[in-house]
Amino acid sequence: MCAAFTKPKDSCPTSHLFLGNCGPAVGISIQTIAEVLHQFENVTVTVPDALLARVYVSFQNSQSAEQAAELLRRPVPAFDDRPLAVKYAALKRTEAEEDQEQQDGKVSTDPRKFCIPGLRLLQGFITQEEEQALVNELAHGEWEELARRRVQHFGYKFHYETRNVDPASPAEPMPARLGPILQRMQQALDGWVPDQLTVNDYAPGVGLSPHIDTHSAFTGPIVSLSLVGLSAMEFRRHGLRRGVALPPRSLLVMDGEARLAWAHYIPHRKSDYVEGVGWLPRTRRISLTFRQVRRSPCTCAYPECCDSQACQLPPTRKALAAQELQTSADAALSLPSQGARAGAACLEVAYVHQVYDAIAPHFSSTRFAVWPKVREFINSLPQGAVVADVGCGNGKYFGVRSDIAVLGSDRSAGLAQVAAQRLSPTSGNSACTRADVAVADGLTLPYRSGCLDAVLCIAVMHHLSTEQRQQVADVRVVDVFYDKSNWCIIFERL
Amino acid sequence: MKLITHNMLSCHIKGVKNGFPFKIQADKVESRDADFDPQFLRNIFGRIEWDALRDAAASLGVDNLPQTVSAEMLEDDDFLQAFHHALLEVTLEEGALICPETGRKFSVSKGIPNLLLNEDET
Numbered sequence: 001m002c003a004a005f006t007k008p009k010d011s012c013p014t015s016h017l018f019l020g021n022c023g024p025a026v027g028i029s030i031q032t033i034a035e036v037l038h039q040f041e042n043v044t045v046t047v048p049d050a051l052l053a054r055v056y057v058s059f060q061n062s063q064s065a066e067q068a069a070e071l072l073r074r075p076v077p078a079f080d081d082r083p084l085a086v087k088y089a090a091l092k093r094t095e096a097e098e099d100q101e102q103q104d105g106k107v108s109t110d111p112r113k114f115c116i117p118g119l120r121l122l123q124g125f126i127t128q129e130e131e132q133a134l135v136n137e138l139a140h141g142e143w144e145e146l147a148r149r150r151v152q153h154f155g156y157k158f159h160y161e162t163r164n165v166d167p168a169s170p171a172e173p174m175p176a177r178l179g180p181i182l183q184r185m186q187q188a189l190d191g192w193v194p195d196q197l198t199v200n201d202y203a204p205g206v207g208l209s210p211h212i213d214t215h216s217a218f219t220g221p222i223v224s225l226s227l228v229g230l231s232a233m234e235f236r237r238h239g240l241r242r243g244v245a246l247p248p249r250s251l252l253v254m255d256g257e258a259r260l261a262w263a264h265y266i267p268h269r270k271s272d273y274v275e276g277v278g279w280l281p282r283t284r285r286i287s288l289t290f291r292q293v294r295r296s297p298c299t300c301a302y303p304e305c306c307d308s309q310a311c312q313l314p315p316t317r318k319a320l321a322a323q324e325l326q327t328s329a330d331a332a333l334s335l336p337s338q339g340a341r342a343g344a345a346c347l348e349v350a351y352v353h354q355v356y357d358a359i360a361p362h363f364s365s366t367r368f369a370v371w372p373k374v375r376e377f378i379n380s381l382p383q384g385a386v387v388a389d390v391g392c393g394n395g396k397y398f399g400v401r402s403d404i405a406v407l408g409s410d411r412s413a414g415l416a417q418v419a420a421q422r423l424s425p426t427s428g429n430s431a432c433t434r435a436d437v438a439v440a441d442g443l444t445l446p447y448r449s450g451c452l453d454a455v456l457c458i459a460v461m462h463h464l465s466t467e468q469r470q471q472v473a474d475v476r477v478v479d480v481f482y483d484k485s486n487w488c489i490i491f492e493r494l
Numbered sequence: 495m496k497l498i499t500h501n502m503l504s505c506h507i508k509g510v511k512n513g514f515p516f517k518i519q520a521d522k523v524e525s526r527d528a529d530f531d532p533q534f535l536r537n538i539f540g541r542i543e544w545d546a547l548r549d550a551a552a553s554l555g556v557d558n559l560p561q562t563v564s565a566e567m568l569e570d571d572d573f574l575q576a577f578h579h580a581l582l583e584v585t586l587e588e589g590a591l592i593c594p595e596t597g598r599k600f601s602v603s604k605g606i607p608n609l610l611l612n613e614d615e616t
Binding site for chain 2: 382383384386402403405407409411413416417420423424433434436437438439440441444445446447448449451452
């Protein structure tokens with residue numbers, strides 16, 4: 001019996017192709033198909049029904065399938081140039097596989113069975129008396145109200161806009177009552193000592209969005225002590241979902257891969273299905289998350305998850321809301337009444353400039369990767385070049401070279417201030433001494449004509465609300481060149 | 495704001511013919527160390543409007559720049575040091591840039607000039 005195929009769930013290439021208008025039913029033998037595809041290794045041709053004009057071809061990997069699809073979409077002489085319907089196919093899941101998938105939603109009391117490196121759960125880490133005393137003491141602390149839960153910070157305050165701490169400004173020390181617990185923790189974790197504590201108070205049913213704690217913010221493990229009630233926590237990586245039940249008084253230790261590469265998530269739901277126990281209603285849960293502040297960039301082996309390396313932090317809800325505002329501004333512009341110049345300018349003020357002023361510190365913390373093509377362009381400039389960086393944002397291109405001058409400008413005073421931090425030697429990094437910042441509008445560049453070698457205008461045009469305004473910006477940018485045949489770079493990510 | 499920036503800025507109000515150079519109102523001036531790189535100074539020299547730099551430096555209290563310059567001076571270390579200091583180290587922290595033609599003031603705050611125009615100026 002041959003393998004059963006089905007349509008894939010999405011349009012991504014798979015390692016199997018469906019070929020319609022092909023096969024023994026229309027006079028194309030399996031042998032002929034195999035010959036046409038002889039350049040690919042380990043090709044298997046499956047004919048589900050000899051009377052139907054369709055076959056499935058399986059390849060070693062999706063890359064081969066992709067190349068084969070390209071080949072087969074062109075006329076093939078061996079098939080008498082017969083036009084084929086070429087689509088990706090997927091193997092039908094067996095019952096056992098479906099079962100396995102359902103495992104994903106379940107919550108286990110023992111994370112050891114998941115074999116996630118670095119993940120441990122220490123049951124009964126504190127006594128009921130210790131738990132009660134802690135809850136009583138925390139009740140008198142000063143809570144900071146977040147959207148759905150409330151928090152207290154000790155050691156260092158955690159800033160949710162940047163998802164980081166400021167190592168230069170310590171906050172209130174941890175409660176003295178934690179002393180014996182911290183000692184036990186130190187013993188259990190090879191001498192590790194946390195210096196930052198965030199207390200979260202979750203009402204019944206409240207969860208936590210999936211996230212990996214900012215790599216650049218903390219070093220070592222992340223440790224969470226649960227009080228009062230049980231909650232499920234799900235660990236996610238590469239499509240895998242592994243649920244762990246966190247009972248009260250247990251200590252969860254996330255270290256290594258579990259801390260650096262697996263996202264953790266508390267589903268927002270009223271009850272959790274715990275293996276071997278059944279449905280458990282969520283009650284209030286207090287968690288104490290212990291962390292150690294990092295003071296140098298992270299160099300872990302997971303650059304794809306690491307904000308010190310290749311990865312940008314995903315946007316916060318606040319940033320997403322700002323994006324939505326922009327989208328609605330775009331929508332407003334496509335109304336028939338569009339075109340009024342003043343109207344367009346107003347929209348930019350309301351939806352672009354004000355938003356950037358408000359989100360500047362956060363926005364900046366998510367934009368530090370230098371686009372490689374832009375770096376290439378900057379490196380191609382002659383020594384001593386004068387470059388305007390129009391819409392410079394946080395000034396991430398200021399320090400690419402020290403032998404050219406970069407005049408940054410941004411329409412947002414908030415972002416200009418963030419960029420200006422790069423100019424002062426107190427910022428911790430070496431200062432960009434050949435750069436400078438002004439608040440100015442890209443539509444009316446404030447430079448004398450002929451003074452610039454190049455203009456960087458990167459990811460700016462999409463902020464201008466009409467095509468006319470974009471064209472005006474292009475022309476004015478060209479005006480200020482030292483040599484009009486010279487350089488300009490306008491990068492937009494499309 | 496460094497004086498290299500001042501040397502490139504020009505008043506861009508619609509209709510203004512001679513917007514360069516801005517006059518400077520200096521309320522607070524600072525000096526920040528910058529790496530001394532003679533080659534950078536030689537390369538950038540051709541781009542600098544000398545009279546504007548000299549006058550701007552003087553209005554920030556730096557008056558050791560020569561009246562006139564020539565390319566030979568770029569081999570003289572004392573001159574390069576003075577040029578470097580005026581161009582890259584002296585910064586206007588608080589004050590204003592004043593358009594030479596219209597007298598319009600653009601404020602400079604925390605070292606950042608604000609050159610945004612009003613609607614009727616574009």
